[in-house]
Amino acid sequence: MTASTDTAVRARAEEHLRALVGRPDTTLYDDQWAAIAALVVERRRALVVQRTGWGKSAVYFVATLLLREQGAGPTVIISPLLALMRNQITAAERAGIRAVTVNSTNVEQWDEVQSAIRAGDVDVLLVSPERLNNPGFRDEVLPRLAATCGLLVVDEAHCISDWGHDFRPDYRRIRTLLDELPTGIPVLATTATANQRVTDDVAEQLGGDALVLRGSLDRESLRLGVVRLTTAEQRLAWLADHLSEQPGSGIVYCLTVAQTQEVADYLRSRGHQVAAYSGQTEQTERLALEQALVDGEVKALIATSALGMGFDASLGFVVNLGAPNSPVAYYQQVGRAGRGTDLPPEGASVVLLPATEDRDIWAYFASLAFPREDVVRQTLAVLAEEGRTMSTAALEPRVDLSRNRLETMLKVLDVDGAVRRVKGGWELDPHGGDSWEYDQDRYRRVAEARETEQRAMLEYLGSAECRMRFLRRQLDDPEVLADPSWSCGRCDNCGGLALPVEVSEQAVEAAADRLARPGVPIEPRKLWPTGLSAIGIDLTGRIKPPAGEGRAIARLTDLGHGAALRGLFAVDAEDGPVPVPLARAMVAMLQDWQPKIEAIVVCESERKPKLTADLADGLSRFLQVPVVGRWAVVDLSVGPDRGATNSAQRVSAVTRRCALQLDQPDAVRDRRVLLVDDRVVTGWSLTLGAAALHDAGAEAVLPLTLAVSG
Template identity: 45%
Template sequence: MPDLQATALQLLRTALDNPVANFRDGQWEAIEHLLNPSTRLLVVQRTGWGKSLVYFLTTRLLRDRGMGATLIISPLLALMRNQISAAERIGLRAGTINSSNQSEWEIIQKQLLSDQIDILLISPERLANDEFREQILLPLSARIGFFVVDEAHCISDWGHDFRPDYRRIVRILQALPPTISVLATTATANDRVINDICAQLGTKLRVVRGTLTRQSLSLQNIYLPSQAERLAWLAEHLPNLPGSGIIYTLTIRDAEQVAEWLRTQKIDAEAYSGQLEPEQRIVLEERLLNNEIKALVATSALGMGFDKPDLGFVIHYQRPGSVVHYYQQVGRAGRAVSQAYGILLSGDEDEEITNYFIESAFPPERHVLEILAVLNQEDGLSIAGIEEKLNLSRGQIEKVLKLLSVEEPSPVAKIGSRWYSTPINYQVNHAKIAQLTAIRKHEQARMLDYLNTNSCLMMFLAQELDDNTTKECGRCAVCLGKALIPETYSSAKAQEAVLFLRRTDQIIEPRKQWITGGLLTYAWRGNIPQNLRAETGRALSIWGDAGWGNLVKQGKYQDNYFSDELVDAVYDLIQRWQPNPFPTWVTCVPSLTRPELVPSFADRLARKLNIPFVPCVKKIKQNRPQKEMKNSTQQAKNLDGAFTVSPWRGMAGSVFLIDDMVDSRWTFTVITALLRQAGSGKVFPLALALNSLSQGE
C-alpha cells in the first residue's frame, strides 16, 4: 500500500504540525493491520510512542472509505485535549459524552446519526448508565466503524489499575458488528495482564509490543526516612533540576502539604488531585505544559494520558505500590529531551499507605452480604437509604455496588437512583480475591527490590513489564556508580521543614445541615441555624503525621496523657489563629472510657491562656466509639441523646471546645448546638489531630 502509506504519512505530519515527522517503528504497521475488516489488535508501547495517532490516522483513512464513526473508550477524557487538537488538524470532528455535558447528549446523538461526528469519546463509567446505553449506544451500534479501548490494562483485574466499568466493554463488543476493527492500547501491561486482556477481547487478538526503555531518562533511588528530610531535599535540589516536572505523592493530603512547603521556599508549585474541579485541573495542566510552573505535586490523578514531551523530571515523594505503576508515572519524563530525571524518594510511611490501599482494594465479604441482605428486604433503596440501614461508608457501599453490577449475571440492578436485588445467588470468589491480594503483596515486595537493586534501574523496570529486549542503560545511578543528584541536604533546612510540619494547622469546617432522622431526641432537623452552628475550628495536626501527629498518637495510646509540649503547641496555634471574638473560657468533649485524658489537657491549656476551664458538658449514655461509625447518618444517630450541658453564670462568652481527635465533626456539631442552646457565646472547635486518610487520587 505505498500510496496509502504516503497518504498516512502526510496526515501524520499534518496532525503533528511537523513537516519532517516520520512514523515510529510499528506505527504504520499497526494502522495497516487495522484497515483490514475484523482485525483485533493490542498495542503495548511506551508512553509518548504515539498510540493515539494510530487510532486517529486509522479513523481518518476508514472515514475516507465511507466507514462509520470511531468509538473510543477512555478514562482520560479530561486529559485528551492536546490529542483531540491533533485529530482536528486532520479534519476529524470529535465529540464526547460525559456526566458534565448531559444537556448536549441529544445534539451529539443527532450529529452522529447524521454522520457529522467522526469520533465519539466516552468514559467507561458511561457504560454503566442505562439511559446512555439504551438511548445512544444501542441506536448507534450499527453505525460504528472502528472501536478503540484506550488504557486497556484497566480491563484486567490482575493489573495495577483495574477499573470495574471496563468489564462492560466486553458486552459492548459483543453487540457491535463483527466486521469492525478493534484496537486496544496500553503502555503498562506485563504478560499476566496481556493474557487476561486476550482472554476477554477474544483469541483473535494480535499483540504488538515495543521496547519500553526511554533512552533519555536517568533514574536514581534515595531513601530518606522522615518527611522533614524529603521536604528539605526537595527544597535544596528541585531548583537545580531541568525544566519543569511532576512530584507524585500517595495521598491528597501529602500533595497539598508538599506544594505548600515548596511555595514557602519560593518554588512555584501547586497541588493536583482528583478533588479539584475540572476547570482547575485544566488550568494547572496548562501551566505545566507551558513551563509556567516548576512542579505539579500530584496524586495518581495526573497519570495516564498526560503528555508533555519536554517534562524534565518526575520525582516520587513516596514509593508506589508496584513497579508497573512506578514505570507508568516515571515514564512521563524525557520523551523529547536529551536529559530527564526519575528520582524515587522513599520513607518510613510508604508501607503503611500502600498496605492500606491493598487491604481496601476489595470490599470485605461482610459488606457484600449486608448490602445484598438489605436490598432483598426492601423494594429498592438509594445509596442514602442504604446508609440509613447499614453502618457502612458511602465509599464502601459504592464500591460493593460497582463490583456487583459488573458481574455476569449481576445480583443487583439499578433503576433510576434506586438499587434492587435480582434473583441471582451470588457467591464471593474468595480464591480470586486471595490470589489478587497475593499479587499486590508481591508487587509491593518487588518495589522494595527495585529500591535496593544493584543492577541497572531501567533494565529492572523493563523486565518487570516482561520486556526482555532492554540492555543496561548506562545512565542510571547504579550503572554510573554514583549519585546523579546529591542525596544530602542541610540540617538547617531539615529543621526548617520540621517547624513547617508543626505549623500546618488543619481547618475544621462547621457542618451546616442536620441528618434527616438522625437526632430525634434533640428534635433537630433541616439546616443548622447560625445561632446553633459551630465556628470554623482548628486541628493541630493530622493523626500520626510527622509534625505533631505522632506525639498525639503516643499520648493517646501509650502515655494516656497529652504532654505539656502539646499544650505549648496548641497555645502557639491559638496565637496564630486569633479567633474572634477571643474565647473567655474552655470546655471539652467528655468521655466515659477515658475520663481524665482530654479534661487534663484542656485544663492545662486554659491555665496557660489564663481563662477558666469549665467541664460543663456531660456524657449521659455510653455509645459506640464514633470512629466505628462509617457514614454520616450512623455518626449522627450514635450521638442522639448522648450529651447534656449544665449552664453556668460565665458561659455567655465565646468558648474553645476541645477534643483529642476529629473525623466526622458530628461530636463537635452536636455539643456546639447544646452549648449555644444553654446560653454560650460562639463555639470554636479545637482538636489535637484530624483523623482522616485522604485517598490516592
C-alpha cells in the same frame, strides 16, 4: 489486498500522520502501520503495548481518518482520565478531526453532543468508563453507538484486567460491550503498562484472533535514581534544597491527597513556585494548573496519581515522594517525564524518595480490596429484603462498608450479573442475584499478585542492577528478557546519574518545624464550576474577589492533630465544646498565623451546633473581635451533604440551604472578616459564604476551621 493498494493506503495514512503531528518528514513505524492495517484493511481487533510517547494515539486517529473516508461511523474512545481526554481532543483537532466527549463534568452538553453524532458531525467520541454503567447512557445511547461506530478504542487497556495495577470496575463493562459489537467493527486496545499476565488477559477479552503488538519499553530520555533518607523532615528538606536543580518543570508525586497539600505548602514557604493537584481539585482549576505546568509557569505540580495517564507535556523531571506499590505503577508515573523534544541533552531526571511509612499506605489501599463474602452476601440480602431500588446512600447504613467501597463493590456485582444499576440506585438482578458465586480463588490470586508487586518495589529500592532494566523486566519486556545483560547506562546504578544525598541542617529544621506545628492552609477556590447556567445559577469564570487563604488546625488524615479531629467528627461522636487540646492547638496556630481581622461570622452547623458556637465564642474572646453574624441554615429540607460529590450540585444546594444573616446591615462593611466553620469538606459553603460577605461590603474574608477533610 494488493501490494499497490497496500502502498496507497499507507501513503494516505502517512499524510494524515503528518497533519496530526505537524511535521512533513514523519513516517509511520512498522508496528504503527501493522496496527492500522489490521483495523482499517482487515477490520479485526488489535492490542498495542508500547511505551509512553511511542505514538499509540496516532494509530487510532489515523485509522479514524481512513475509516471515515470509507464511510464508517465515528470512532468511540473509552478513556479513563479527563486530562487524557482533553489532550486527545487537542491532538485530534490538529488533524481536522471533530472530537467531542461525554463525561461527568459536561452533563449540560450531552444532548448537544448526541445531536451532533446523529447528524454525522462527529468523528471521535471520547467516553469515560463510568458512562458505560450509567443507566441512561447504557440503555439508550450505548446500543446505538455500538451498532453505528466505525472503530472502538479502549485506551489504557490494562484497566480492563484485575491483574493490572490500575484495575477499575467500570472498565469491566467493556467486555460486555465487546461481545455486543456487530461483526466487522474493528477494536483497538492500547497501554504502556502491561506485563505478560495483563497482556494475555486483555487479549483474551478482545478475542482469540486479536493481533498483539508488543514493543520495547525502554525510555531513552529518562535517568532513574533513588535517594534513601531516614525521616520525613529529611525528604522534605532534600526536595526544598534540590527542586530548583531539576531540569525544566515537572511533577512531584505523593501517595495521598493530604501529602500534596502539605508538601506544596512547605515548598511555597521555601520560595518554590508549586501548586497541589489531586482528584479533589476542582475541574476548572485542574485545567488551569495543567496549562500552567505545560507553559512552565510553575516549577512543579505536587500531585497524586490523578495527574497520570495520558497527560501530555514536555516535562523535565518526576520526583516520587514515597514509592508506589508496584514497579508497573511506578513505570507509568515516571513516564510523564522526558516526552518532549526540548529537553536538556542528558534527558529528564527521575528521583524516588521512599519512606518507611509507604508500606502502611500500601496496606491501607490493600484493605480496600474486594470485600469478604459475608459482607457481599449481606448487601445482596438487604436488596432482596427491600425488593426495591436503593441508592448507595440508603444501603450504606445497613452494610459495613464505607460509601466508596460499597459503590465499587456494587459496580463489580453489576458486571457479574448479581445486581443492576438503574435510575435512582441499585436493584437485585432477578436472574443473577441468587446464582452469583463469590470467586474466592481469583480474589486470593489477585491479592497474592499485589503482594508480589510490593516485594518487587522494595527490591527496586535497594537493587544495584540497572534501574530501567529492572522496570522493563517487571513488565516482561521481550527485549530485556531476551538480553538479560542489557543496561541503560543512564541511571544511578549505571553511573549516568549522580544524585546528591546531602540536605542542609537549616532545611531539615524548617521541615521539622512545619510538620510539628498546627496549621494547614485553606486555599480559596478561584473558579466557579462549569455548567451552573444549566441549573439556573448565573455564576461563571473566576470568583471575584475570592476568599483569602485561610487556616485549619490539621487535615483529618494527618498523623498529629488528625487523630483527635477524626474522633471529634466521628459519626457517633457527641456534639459539645472544642476539646481543650484542640483549643490550645488553635491558639498556637493563630499566634503563628496572626490574621488581621475586625469581625467574626460563624457558619451554622446542623450536626455540630455546640461545637461551632463554642469555637466562634472562643475565637471572639482570644482575638477580641465581635461575632457579628451567621452564615445561617435557612432551609433544613436541603441536607448538609446534598451535592457533596458534584461541585455544580453542591453550589446549588448551598445556595438554597444557607443565607447570610448579620446583626446590623453594615456589620461587615469595609472590615476584614474571619469566616468560621467546623471543617472543610468540599469548600463550597465557605466559598459562597465569603462571596455573600463580599457582597455585603467586607474588605477581605479569611476562612478558619478546625479541620480539613481528606
